Amino acid sequence: MGGSLAAACRKKFPKAYITGISRDTQALRFAKKKGWIHESYSKFGKGDRLFFRNTRPNPARFSNLVILCTPVETFPKYLTLLDKFFRPGTLVTDVGSVKGEILNWCAKRRFKNIQFVGAHPVAGSHLRGIKAARPDLYEQGFTFVVKAEKGDRLGNPSVPFFQVKKFWEKICPRVIETSADEHDKIVSAVSHLPHAAAVALILSISAKYLKYAGAGFFDTTRIAAGHPSIWLPIFLANRKNMIKDLKIFERTLTYFRSFLEKGQKRSLLKMLEGASTRRHKLS
Amino acid sequence: MGGSLAAACRKKFPKAYITGISRDTQALRFAKKKGWIHESYSKFGKGDRLFFRNTRPNPARFSNLVILCTPVETFPKYLTLLDKFFRPGTLVTDVGSVKGEILNWCAKRRFKNIQFVGAHPVAGSHLRGIKAARPDLYEQGFTFVVKAEKGDRLGNPSVPFFQVKKFWEKICPRVIETSADEHDKIVSAVSHLPHAAAVALILSISAKYLKYAGAGFFDTTRIAAGHPSIWLPIFLANRKNMIKDLKIFERTLTYFRSFLEKGQKRSLLKMLEGASTRRHKLS
Numbered sequence: 001m002g003g004s005l006a007a008a009c010r011k012k013f014p015k016a017y018i019t020g021i022s023r024d025t026q027a028l029r030f031a032k033k034k035g036w037i038h039e040s041y042s043k044f045g046k047g048d049r050l051f052f053r054n055t056r057p058n059p060a061r062f063s064n065l066v067i068l069c070t071p072v073e074t075f076p077k078y079l080t081l082l083d084k085f086f087r088p089g090t091l092v093t094d095v096g097s098v099k100g101e102i103l104n105w106c107a108k109r110r111f112k113n114i115q116f117v118g119a120h121p122v123a124g125s126h127l128r129g130i131k132a133a134r135p136d137l138y139e140q141g142f143t144f145v146v147k148a149e150k151g152d153r154l155g156n157p158s159v160p161f162f163q164v165k166k167f168w169e170k171i172c173p174r175v176i177e178t179s180a181d182e183h184d185k186i187v188s189a190v191s192h193l194p195h196a197a198a199v200a201l202i203l204s205i206s207a208k209y210l211k212y213a214g215a216g217f218f219d220t221t222r223i224a225a226g227h228p229s230i231w232l233p234i235f236l237a238n239r240k241n242m243i244k245d246l247k248i249f250e251r252t253l254t255y256f257r258s259f260l261e262k263g264q265k266r267s268l269l270k271m272l273e274g275a276s277t278r279r280h281k282l283s
Numbered sequence: 284m285g286g287s288l289a290a291a292c293r294k295k296f297p298k299a300y301i302t303g304i305s306r307d308t309q310a311l312r313f314a315k316k317k318g319w320i321h322e323s324y325s326k327f328g329k330g331d332r333l334f335f336r337n338t339r340p341n342p343a344r345f346s347n348l349v350i351l352c353t354p355v356e357t358f359p360k361y362l363t364l365l366d367k368f369f370r371p372g373t374l375v376t377d378v379g380s381v382k383g384e385i386l387n388w389c390a391k392r393r394f395k396n397i398q399f400v401g402a403h404p405v406a407g408s409h410l411r412g413i414k415a416a417r418p419d420l421y422e423q424g425f426t427f428v429v430k431a432e433k434g435d436r437l438g439n440p441s442v443p444f445f446q447v448k449k450f451w452e453k454i455c456p457r458v459i460e461t462s463a464d465e466h467d468k469i470v471s472a473v474s475h476l477p478h479a480a481a482v483a484l485i486l487s488i489s490a491k492y493l494k495y496a497g498a499g500f501f502d503t504t505r506i507a508a509g510h511p512s513i514w515l516p517i518f519l520a521n522r523k524n525m526i527k528d529l530k531i532f533e534r535t536l537t538y539f540r541s542f543l544e545k546g547q548k549r550s551l552l553k554m555l556e557g558a559s560t561r562r563h564k565l566s
């Protein structure tokens with residue numbers, strides 16, 4: 001996500017000065033060679049080391065906008081650091097897949113300097129790593145931008161929200177305003193539940209049969225290849241919605257099975273027709 | 284399936300005389316125009332009407348090999364008809380997705396004329412209809428050919444089996460010999476269960492969230508678009524294996540959910556890692 005985002009920022013904001021921060025020094029070198037970032041740092045280190053490298057203040061701390069592209073469970077750590085060292089009014093947004101947990105945390109935390117507006121771009125590639133990065137990756141998808149629950153003193157969405165929304169609109173033309181709560185329900189249904197289903201499916205069949213898998217099985221289980229260290233924190237952060245959705249899914253499967261057991265052809269056919277109609281509408 | 288198969292036969296057996304029989308007269312016209320079939324009939328009608336059209340015996344009845352490409356639940360009807368009117372020793376094979384039920388039926392039925400050897404080509408396209416037909420469709424996939432349970436009097440697979448196997452080897456280079464029982468277990472795991480999972484998944488989420496579906500959801504639910512009238516008979520014919528596999532799948536999902544409920548990170552991570560490793564090995 002970070003690589004494509006830097007590339008997109010470079011393309012859409014040609015005057016912006018872009019700093020890349022990543023542990024992956026190869027990725028940083030690649031992004032620099034491509035001209036996606038002007039400057040790079042390999043440590044978002046312990047304490048303030050990132051911001052005072054060789055006793056020289058890290059110029060990244062004077063940024064106008066920071067975009068967190070790390071796994072969701074690292075956000076509290078990094079937001080705390082950012083708030084400590086960045087200038088008052090610094091905008092911070094992210095690309096995380098779950099919003100409720102971190103925004104609840106932010107609400108309690110009350111930042112001194114940074115202004116955090118959550119976002120979640122949904123882009124069309126399952127490829128990962130800097131080599132798969134593309135400046136136009138985000139143009140095909142859409143981005144959720146999370147409205148503050150209460151807004152400013154007049155109840156209007158806050159200025160930071162509009163600024164961050166404007167940024168995302170440049171990167172990805174389709175921006176969807178949503179609450180953190182609604183966002184998490186949506187992604188639980190269309191992203192996290194399907195991931196759990198694919199994981200359970202590929203684990204449920206006998207390993208000796210995997211060699212007979214065809215295109216249908218490949219499609220149905222593709223997302224199960226996703227990186228466990230990315231997905232575990234996502235599942236945990238969206239636990240409440242996931243549990244609800246998993247229960248509904250299990251119940252639907254049980255219906256299907258009991259119709260099969262009882263030979264209730266008409267009920268089965270109804271399910272198949274409902275699913276087929278829904279799926280045809282999507283494509 | 285029928286269209287691509289006719290095209291493949293034409294390519295691989297240039298000297299063969301090919302007759303197409305289908306209710307879909309447009310498909311027949313298309314196949315004739317393409318040169319995939321020499322002759323066509325639109326009725327596999329009631330009684331013997333197909334075989335005596337306008338009081339003239341239908342020349343299809345002198346075929347050396349008949350390939351049934353109709354839904355599995357129609358096989359008893361058509362095999363009975365074929366046995367009634369075709370010459371003794373006529374080879375019959377099929378492309379049906381379930382084998383046990385029909386072969387049990389055949390074993391009880393004892394044909395007078397035809398010799399049925401079940402087959403199931405697994406090809407790589409989810410497209411349907413004559414327009415999607417391609418002569419090379421079967422070259423990428425593989426074909427199950429079902430060995431007779433007991434073979435001939437010496438216990439060897441019968442001559443018809445070898446002849447039908449030879450036919451399929453020309454069409455599709457990878458032929459897998461299997462028993463009807465094993466075949467049905469395999470396809471239940473890698474094809475029918477994933478279909479049921481995709482159906483249940485797309486029915487489990489709120490319709491209002493479907494518009495937010497991304498690439499992952501599209502992949503996971505793609506096969507749910509399959510034609511209900513094709514899939515219902517498949518599920519019913521492979522009911523026993525399906526019920527078993529559905530139970531295992533439901534249990535795996537319940538494990539996943541209970542790990543999430545109890546916050547058992549290590550167990551969840553193990554599941555995600557197992558699934559990811561399995562899926563990476565496939566592609």
